[in-house]
Amino acid sequence: MKRICVLGHHAPSSGEFSINDLAGGAGRMDILCRCIGSAFFLSHGIRRDVEVFLILLGPPRPPVTIRFSGAEIRSLNPDERSTGSLIKKALSIPRGDAFRESGPGVAVRKGGLSKLLVEHSFAVLCENGADIRKAAVLPENVILSDHLDLTTEEEESVSGCPAYSVGPLSLHANAAISLLLNEHDRRSAGWN
Amino acid sequence: MKRICVLGHHAPSSGEFSINDLAGGAGRMDILCRCIGSAFFLSHGIRRDVEVFLILLGPPRPPVTIRFSGAEIRSLNPDERSTGSLIKKALSIPRGDAFRESGPGVAVRKGGLSKLLVEHSFAVLCENGADIRKAAVLPENVILSDHLDLTTEEEESVSGCPAYSVGPLSLHANAAISLLLNEHDRRSAGWN
Numbered sequence: 001m002k003r004i005c006v007l008g009h010h011a012p013s014s015g016e017f018s019i020n021d022l023a024g025g026a027g028r029m030d031i032l033c034r035c036i037g038s039a040f041f042l043s044h045g046i047r048r049d050v051e052v053f054l055i056l057l058g059p060p061r062p063p064v065t066i067r068f069s070g071a072e073i074r075s076l077n078p079d080e081r082s083t084g085s086l087i088k089k090a091l092s093i094p095r096g097d098a099f100r101e102s103g104p105g106v107a108v109r110k111g112g113l114s115k116l117l118v119e120h121s122f123a124v125l126c127e128n129g130a131d132i133r134k135a136a137v138l139p140e141n142v143i144l145s146d147h148l149d150l151t152t153e154e155e156e157s158v159s160g161c162p163a164y165s166v167g168p169l170s171l172h173a174n175a176a177i178s179l180l181l182n183e184h185d186r187r188s189a190g191w192n
Numbered sequence: 193m194k195r196i197c198v199l200g201h202h203a204p205s206s207g208e209f210s211i212n213d214l215a216g217g218a219g220r221m222d223i224l225c226r227c228i229g230s231a232f233f234l235s236h237g238i239r240r241d242v243e244v245f246l247i248l249l250g251p252p253r254p255p256v257t258i259r260f261s262g263a264e265i266r267s268l269n270p271d272e273r274s275t276g277s278l279i280k281k282a283l284s285i286p287r288g289d290a291f292r293e294s295g296p297g298v299a300v301r302k303g304g305l306s307k308l309l310v311e312h313s314f315a316v317l318c319e320n321g322a323d324i325r326k327a328a329v330l331p332e333n334v335i336l337s338d339h340l341d342l343t344t345e346e347e348e349s350v351s352g353c354p355a356y357s358v359g360p361l362s363l364h365a366n367a368a369i370s371l372l373l374n375e376h377d378r379r380s381a382g383w384n
Contacts, residue, residue: 020212020273023269023270023273023274030271034226042361042362042364077215078215078226079215079222081273131383167374167377168381169377170235172270175230178371185361189359
């Protein structure tokens, strides 16, 4: 299982946003939607061995975590708008401390990064990490940020995690996900 | 200059589509929009040395080519919807045999792949090409298809072009673009 956690610093923690304004009023929810697409889609299928955790840190009641499970998800489409609808639906159901499904393979709970770090070990994908291609063992679980840097508090939370970089230029989070998964694909297939 | 050509087999050749239905009624225009994002966006800027040619092959008057020029483009945003608006605008102006600008860095003309192949040499990015990481010299100009395979006629047009693959699994076109550009970035920066 590969786990990908994406921090949405301004992404709303309620479903009161418009899927026609994902990049504006919805706190750059478009970035998170593209991350879902890059994490799950192959040309002719879904990566069933991937889970994505979107951590929504915008108003009104952050943090919230939405989990997308490749093994169980149905009706996922690659466009931003349809993923935005799934997020909106997940934010519309009552949430507690444990994950609760809003639909097949999509679940929501209260809490954010610190809770997730207790449950799983993560590496961080960032600009100044070690080259992922040179990693003796690829990280199974990674954390990425949206268009904003990690906050000081988040930096402290992940200070013990190894850090990797996908290339010499700083890229959008969804491109970094494609690059990481490609490296996994290559090693699994003996392409390296 | 790197040139990326994406074939949109059902993408409409008029602006009569809804930016709220890019993945449905707009003939998978969402795929082309994501390709624009992957081709141009860095975290903190635009790739100025990239041109993208979207070839629209859907009704009513195909083929049409829209050119996005990184060197000149303004007001490009990474979300699908805003790119869809730029495409819609390009399709709303009169088009002739030469490129005509619909806005800074976005231009449109009649004609498609065969015309472009006369002007530039291209390689093809596809599932069964040679591993891009092993290419002695990376291709500057590449052709990709949307969610559909090349037609027999298109296959014949590119039969003389070298073919490369970005990895062992078949991926969405925008992910393939991210992987190609990452390989360029790495070689330029001496990361390989």
